[in-house]
Amino acid sequence: QVQLVESGGGLVQTGGSLRLSCAGSGRTFSRYVKGWFRQAPGKEREFVAAITSGGSTKHADSVKGRFTISRDNTKNTVYLQMGSLKPEDTAVYYCAASSWATIPPSATQYNYWGQGTQVTVSS
Numbered sequence: 001q002v003q004l005v006e007s008g009g010g011l012v013q014t015g016g017s018l019r020l021s022c023a024g025s026g027r028t029f030s031r032y033v034k035g036w037f038r039q040a041p042g043k044e045r046e047f048v049a050a051i052t053s054g055g056s057t058k059h060a061d062s063v064k065g066r067f068t069i070s071r072d073n074t075k076n077t078v079y080l081q082m083g084s085l086k087p088e089d090t091a092v093y094y095c096a097a098s099s100w101a102t103i104p105p106s107a108t109q110y111n112y113w114g115q116g117t118q119v120t121v122s123s
Helices: none
Strands: 004-007 010-013 018-024 033-039 046-051 057-059 067-072 077-082 091-098 117-122
Touching (some): 004 091, 018 033, 018 091, 033 077, 046 067, 057 067
Antiparallel strands (some): 004 018, 018 077, 033 046, 033 091, 067 077, 091 117
16 A cells, blocks of 8 residues: 655746655555646646656656656655746646556556645746
């Protein structure tokens, strides 16, 4: 069983930065693929970024060059550094973990989810 707790959300102005953190429990947490998703009001949950246990990463086109996913296995924590934020980045951001060996093709392949953290970007 893996538990995920996100933190770091908040209100920021357009162009600003935030770093989200996701602390995971369990001795095998480092073996999971970790991902970040987001869901804006009235919209589907969408993929943001993911990182494998080996450190390979994937970022959605909408955030490439602005967001970076990373992890610290010694702290069982995965991060999402967000920069050049735009109002359209406003959403609840969720951390997720998957037992797949590679980055899964969809959210349905993620086994565990955090409760989410709100990010609001004001114009």
